[in-house]
Amino acid sequence: MASKAEERRNALRATLIEKAEARIASDGLDQLRARDLAKDAGCSVGAIYNVFGDLNELAMAVNARTFQRLGSTVTASFAGKTIPPRDRLVIMSHAYLHFAEEHTLLWRALFDLKMSSDMAVPQWYLAELQAVFAHIAGPLAEIFPDWQPEKIGLMTRALFSAVHGIVLLGLEKRISAVPLDQIESMIALVLANVTSSK
Amino acid sequence: MASKAEERRNALRATLIEKAEARIASDGLDQLRARDLAKDAGCSVGAIYNVFGDLNELAMAVNARTFQRLGSTVTASFAGKTIPPRDRLVIMSHAYLHFAEEHTLLWRALFDLKMSSDMAVPQWYLAELQAVFAHIAGPLAEIFPDWQPEKIGLMTRALFSAVHGIVLLGLEKRISAVPLDQIESMIALVLANVTSSK
């Protein structure tokens, strides 16, 4: 049976993801080195390539975890409470901001990784994204009951992108070190104006 | 006199910037190679390092040009015309979008370059950014004459970041290949709702 071998393989896979995540979290995706990783995981460099095709695949696996944790955090921010749709959008956005701020390098790795080259976008990626979009589209449909689904969809993506942009540039130190509560204000300001009925 | 030498040095500097820009525009910042560049410019690899400290400095010089052209494009989009402040914001944003779409790789290099490490943010960078902010703050002050300058400044940065985010994710193929006119609609949708008086 291959259970022994497969078990070790899965154990190594888990270890590699864990160590890679730690290294990305502390030093950034661009500082991930195969030799460092082998040392961290107590294996040889070649062993990495028996589990993952290349370092990108490993980084993808880390991103999958990060993305899921991000989704859970955003979902948990409003779950179980009864909150007006406008406030729900603000609370979710703030949850997104705080996740990005607390796990900046892991969060950045989600977008720094270039997967355009060869393979298609993985399934889990689109699934998580759709879940996030659904969380935004729901409140929007409540706020604008007369809007067509297409317009709701467009606004959903627009709002997600807008909040993402505010968080991205707000956390970027070189442009302007914006205090966290000011970034919160920016998000609230934009969302309040966008979602206020005319 | 050092005029002969200095002349050649400046000529090489200009050539290197030109060739580097061409290579970034066609292949992206991460495909910029010192050896390729030396071949393009007809010099040795070492000569590059007599003009620039490293390839980052050269990429910075390319970014400076790109940033100035971006600023000119956005400014020209509404110059000389008398346009209501709301429409001016939309027109500027669309000019930003089209510049990013037409010079995607050069535009992306503006943000991909990591200058956090050692040196301070260059002066031209902040100056150009302030010019862009001024173009946004003007219309905003017209639309919201009763807002405090601090709130105008916050909204200025928020709107810039939001539009940037919409353009960024809209042009990102992996998330969803959004047609250009849909990105325009998203920007218009957000700006219309943000700048509409309640």
Place this chain on the structure above:
DNA sequence: GACTCCCGTGAACGGCGTTCAACATAGCGG
């Protein structure tokens, strides 16, 4: 014409991701 200084040159260096021939080991039929 000789001397000096400076700058372009490209081979060399260290570090990277990735590969692969050599080796170790686990599973298995006898």
Place this chain on the structure above:
DNA sequence: CCGCTATGTTGAACGCCGTTCACGGGAGTC
């Protein structure tokens, strides 16, 4: 319990990268 094979593991080696530096040649000076 013993070979035999097939699969997993290893780390030296490969090719490519940015960057450096000892060398050689050409310009400026007397």
